[in-house]
Amino acid sequence: MLLGSRPGIDLAKKRLLRLGVVLYGLRLTVQDIDHVGHAGVLVDAAMLGSTFLIACWLGRRWLGLDEKTSMLIGIGSAICGAAAVVAAEPVVRARAEQVTVAVATVVVFGTIAIFVYPPIHAAFASAGWALASPAHFGLFIGSTVHEVAQVVAIGGSIGDAAADTAVITKMVRVMMLAPFLLGLAAWRSRDQGGMRSGHAGHDGHPPLTREMVPWFALGFVAVVLLNSLGVVPDAARPLLNTADTMLLATAMAALGISTRAGALRQAGVKPLVLGLALSGWLTIGGAAVNAALIRVMH
Numbered sequence: 001m002l003l004g005s006r007p008g009i010d011l012a013k014k015r016l017l018r019l020g021v022v023l024y025g026l027r028l029t030v031q032d033i034d035h036v037g038h039a040g041v042l043v044d045a046a047m048l049g050s051t052f053l054i055a056c057w058l059g060r061r062w063l064g065l066d067e068k069t070s071m072l073i074g075i076g077s078a079i080c081g082a083a084a085v086v087a088a089e090p091v092v093r094a095r096a097e098q099v100t101v102a103v104a105t106v107v108v109f110g111t112i113a114i115f116v117y118p119p120i121h122a123a124f125a126s127a128g129w130a131l132a133s134p135a136h137f138g139l140f141i142g143s144t145v146h147e148v149a150q151v152v153a154i155g156g157s158i159g160d161a162a163a164d165t166a167v168i169t170k171m172v173r174v175m176m177l178a179p180f181l182l183g184l185a186a187w188r189s190r191d192q193g194g195m196r197s198g199h200a201g202h203d204g205h206p207p208l209t210r211e212m213v214p215w216f217a218l219g220f221v222a223v224v225l226l227n228s229l230g231v232v233p234d235a236a237r238p239l240l241n242t243a244d245t246m247l248l249a250t251a252m253a254a255l256g257i258s259t260r261a262g263a264l265r266q267a268g269v270k271p272l273v274l275g276l277a278l279s280g281w282l283t284i285g286g287a288a289v290n291a292a293l294i295r296v297m298h
């Protein structure tokens with residue numbers, strides 16, 4: 001890597017990344033929640049929390065992965081793929097190679113979902129299950145598939161009604177990114193003795209400092225609220241969304257450039273095993289959670 005390129009890479013990995021996360025709020029509105037109701041919020045929250053906890057437990061206890069890589073893969077799988085991973089990097093304080101491994105893992109299994117979900121819908125329809133209805137399957141897609149683009153692709157292959165519900169459900173799930181990051185920052189700094197003394201607590205977590213608070217997450221919430229109020233001009237929205245996509249793409253490219261190939265080889269197959277396990281939970285467990293919700297609602 002050229003020495004002179006380091007300042008630009010650091011700028012992209014930090015400031016441009018956080019600005020991109022803030023602008024991501026332009027894709028969401030508070031009104032999105034009304035479209036899916038309590039059911040969409042509940043299933044999103046259930047899948048987010050369970051996927052993240054499984055990642056932390058399985059990655060550390062059974063696979064022997066480091067805590068930060070396990071958490072990042074869990075966050076990416078639970079919320080919105082690569083965007084969630086890079087957004088969580090300053091909170092988790094992960095190294096560039098840990099972020100890149102997590103991004104690669106969630107992208108692989110999110111892409112596989114595009115080819116897996118349509119046959120699953122066909123199987124549900126053949127069996128006559130209620131989960132095969134456009135609204136219910138759309139809820140299933142939105143609450144379990146990694147990336148927004150993947151949700152759009154899968155929903156569109158099923159039908160317009162499924163696509164609409166899937167995208168809105170996914171947007172509600174993305175909206176949970178900010179409160180999740182704020183909670184994660186507080187959890188990693190929960191040792192009050194460490195906070196008072198200015199040193200890490202007995203569990204090894206750093207004390208909560210001003211630098212650790214994900215202010216960009218608060219900016220994300222503010223932009224969502226402004227977008228909900230219709231303050232952002234419609235003419236400016238496409239330009240801002242394009243700028244946001246470019247900012248996030250630049251940040252991910254910077255992470256890739258600053259990562260040593262040896263770090264990816266050193267990670268081995270364990271991240272992929274964790275990604276596979278989480279994808280299995282999102283697909284099979286997510287179907288069970290959604291089916292249970294249908295029974296409760298009816």
